Amino acid sequence: MPEKKPRTARQAAPTSVDVARRAGVSQAAVSYVLNGVQRTHVSQEVQAKIWQAAQELGYSIHPSARALRKGQSDEICLIADVPVSAHLFELFAAIQQQTFSYNLAPVLYVSHGLPPQQVEELLRRIFARRPMGIIATARSMTEQQVARARQMGVEQVVLVSAEPATYTSCIVLPSYEAGTLAAQHLLERGHHHLGLVHPDDAAAAYGFQQRLEGMRAIISQTPGATLQILPMHLSLSGARALIETYLDGPGHPTAIYAYNDDYALPLLRALADRKFRVPEDIAVLGTDNVSFGEFIQPALTTIHADNQAIGQRAIEMLLALRSGQAIPAELTRPLQPRLLIREST
Amino acid sequence: MPEKKPRTARQAAPTSVDVARRAGVSQAAVSYVLNGVQRTHVSQEVQAKIWQAAQELGYSIHPSARALRKGQSDEICLIADVPVSAHLFELFAAIQQQTFSYNLAPVLYVSHGLPPQQVEELLRRIFARRPMGIIATARSMTEQQVARARQMGVEQVVLVSAEPATYTSCIVLPSYEAGTLAAQHLLERGHHHLGLVHPDDAAAAYGFQQRLEGMRAIISQTPGATLQILPMHLSLSGARALIETYLDGPGHPTAIYAYNDDYALPLLRALADRKFRVPEDIAVLGTDNVSFGEFIQPALTTIHADNQAIGQRAIEMLLALRSGQAIPAELTRPLQPRLLIREST
DNA sequence: CTGAAAGCGCTTACAG
DNA sequence: CTGAAAGCGCTTACAG
Incomplete structure (x- = not known):
């Protein structure tokens, strides 16, 4: 003793x-x-x-002792450069569950809204913790920052991204397909004039371009169909401004892909205030299947990927990378979005 | 070299x-x-x-090296035994911001929904990380578990709680006051028959009793006023069942304190389905001021404490405890809830 | 005012 | 098959 x-x-x-x-x-x-x-x-x-x-x-x-000796900690750092959202939290909870049995410690960092200098500082601190891996949204880490992570000894970086990257592994959530899915659905519902919300916050607009291209691909095959880009600020007044500017006059959009559920919500509210009926006058479609979507009125039609599946993929990918294996093909295949039809379309 | x-x-x-x-x-x-x-x-x-x-x-x-040497890491563990909610996430983001300049690393753990044995295992792992401090919801740690944390070398435990505890420091968010505030407001709006939703999930029902007592205190001073407890499961069918069982027949409640915003949402939806007008027929009041509350229709009246303030208090308390100082009185004073009147009452 | 040295609790190459 | 020992990168009591 x-x-x-x-x-x-x-x-x-x-x-x-x-x-x-x-x-x-x-x-x-x-x-x-x-x-x-x-x-x-x-x-x-x-x-x-x-x-x-x-x-x-x-x-x-003692995790610190082991980390010091091994040169690597048991942490998995999740870096999100998106506004706080219910969707992100649900994804985090899914990952936390997935990692429990592997003795990994997921740590969430939200870099959205920080000035660039503080983001750099945050990343530096994250790298210095020598996490076993990093899971980040594509916008939150540039190619250069991924390189810097490697240089600091963090080899495994998985990006959740709208398209594959050349410089690191990705979980591909194809926004292009979301765009085609949205356009097809809205056309099938009998609409010809479609709109796509464009978040005016650059950080929040990730994947907009792909959605746009997906919609255009469908529209171009449909005689008489049109597509309009609808810039919007994430607020009630932003939604009102959108309505006044774009939903007036002949040939205005009658079906809107609201970019995601967060934007759909204030838009729905503003439409109701202006006495538009949803979906009769205007159909509204979101993305992410956020938990409140089924409770609002009208219940929100949405496009989503399975959070559990994303979490599981991220972990499996990290584990494969760590053991030096090649990543199984089914993990790199894009995770196809699904349409969840409720009442707003 | x-x-x-x-x-x-x-x-x-x-x-x-x-x-x-x-x-x-x-x-x-x-x-x-x-x-x-x-x-x-x-x-x-x-x-x-x-x-x-x-x-x-x-x-x-190198945080691990320092942690090993000091016997304590730079982590602040946040343990939540509540369902994933936008409110919790917003609180976490607030704490993350607060801690940045102190070089502290907040780590979030969600223990809700785990079987008891896994909760024990999770706590054991958290304690073994030797965090600088733990911030937990009162339900997520029993007195015994707080004692075990201390025994494992984690001295600083701050509970976010409806009332002060004898065995550790608390940030007091008085649910009793929320109850009185709710009852007063609903009575002022001209209602006499009030209802209080009782979550059927024991973990989610934290602070119910205090809300109830607060409401009763007000009711008892008001001749002719009544209060009914309305058990509810957190789902659309749960809300429907509540309506069918309790909002029918003479003398039924016309104003409902929905426990919190998460419960208010499906309730509002179910009320609309049954052609109740809100707030004319039934008034609905939530708690937490979750971000979607202002966008739904009718916009949700709610009771809340300031997340930024909670986060700041938690950190200041931890810092004071660490340096061995007495905790300043203003940190232990209950954080009074505020009423945010919108459209649902 | 500055520096050499011990030791935190692990893992792993190496000798037996 | 098992054990003794080195060393990961820090902090801090202690000697100068």
């Missing part, structure tokens, strides 16, 4: 040395067994003794 | 030894200066040299 150790902290927590002593083995054996290292063969009997000792002492590994 | 060091990782990142060498001082001096330790006086000139060397090398401290 330690007697004159000048303990710096209160430290009641047992260490691997304590476990080793109790099991009557070396510290190395404890490490091998608890980490399931195959290279070294330890007898079944000894393994059982070690597990039991760990259990009895209530031993938990 | 290191030549035969058997580097385990790629490690391009500079260490404090590198900084010391470049500045021509000892490693200790670097540590003292970069951490702003006052105890040891280092000349202005040397300080400048150290800062410059750190800057030039792009030095960032």
Whole structure:
């Protein structure tokens, strides 16, 4: 028993040395067994003794000590450069669940709204933590920043992106397909004049261009169909301005792809205020399937990818990358968006 | 320059030894200066040299190394035992902003919905990380668990709670006051028969009892006023069941305190489906001021505390506790809820 | 005022 | 198959 150790902290927590002593083995054996290292063969009997000792002492590994030794922590950093949204949170919760059994610690960072200099500082701090991997939205990390991460020893960077990148692995959520899906659905509902909301916040507008192209591809095959871009600020007054500017006069759009659910919400409200009936006068379509969508009136038709699936892919990709394996093809295949028809279209 | 060091990782990142060498001082001096330790006086000139060397090398401290040495990490763990909600996310973002300048790393854990055994395991892992502090909702940590945290070396635990606890510091968000505020407002609007939604999910119902008592205190002073408890499951069908069971027949409630915004939303939708007009037939009041509240129709009247204020308090409290100071009285004073009147009442 | 040295709790190459 | 030892990058008591 330690007697004159000048303990710096209160430290009641047992260490691997304590476990080793109790099991009557070396510290190395404890490490091998608890980490399931195959290279070294330890007898079944000894393994059982070690597990039991760990259990009895209530031993938990000290993540900092391990991280220091291995040169890599058990953290997975999630970096989001999008406004706080219900969708993002749901995605985070999904990832947290997925990682639990892998003993990984997901940490969320929201870089949206920070001045560029603070973003740089934030990234520097994140890299310095030497996370096992980084999962980031494509906008939140430039190619240069990904390179800098690698240089600082963070090799695994997975981007959630509208299209594949050359410089790192991506989970592809194709906004182009969302655009075609939206246009097809709205045309099928009998509309000819479509609109696409363009967020006036550049950070929030990620994937707009792809949506636009997807819609155009469908429109161009449909005689008489038109498409109009509708700039909008994310607020009630922004939605009102959109209505006054673009939903008046002959040939105005009668069906709007609202970019995502966050934009659909104030738009729906402003439309109701102006006595537009939804979907009879104007159809509205969102993206992300945010949790409140089913409760509002009219319930919001939306396009979405499965959050659980995104989370699972991200983790599997990180794990494959870490073990140096090639990434299975099914993980790089784009995750097709699905249409969820409710009442607003 | 290191030549035969058997580097385990790629490690391009500079260490404090590198900084010391470049500045021509000892490693200790670097540590003292970069951490702003006052105890040891280092000349202005040397300080400048150290800062410059750190800057030039792009030095960032290795958090794991420091944590291992200090017996405490720079993490602040936030533990939430509530369903994923926009409100929680907004609070998290506020805390993240607050902590940036203190070089603290907030980490969010959602324990809602996990089986008890997994919660225990999660807490064990959180404690083992030796965070600088824990900020938790009152339901997510029992007194016993707070004690266990202390025993594992995590001394600072701040609870966000409806009432002060004897065993640790609290940020008090008095649900009792929310109840009185709700009852007063609804009575002023001319209602006499009030209802209070009771979430059927025990974890979600935190603070229900206090709301109830607050409402009763007001009701009891008002001749002819009644109050009914309305059990509800968080879903559209749950809201429908509530309406069918409790909003029929003479003397039924005409004004409902929906527990919080999450419950108010499906309730509003179900009321609309049943052709109740809000607020004319039934008034509905929420809590939390979730971001979508202002966009729905009718816009949701709600009761809330300032997220920024909660985040700031939590951090200040943690910082005061760490430095061993007494907590300033203004931090322990309950954070009074405010009424935000919109259209649903 | 500055510097050399110990030690936090792990993992892993290496010797037995 | 098992164990002793080095070392990851810091902080801090202590000696000069």
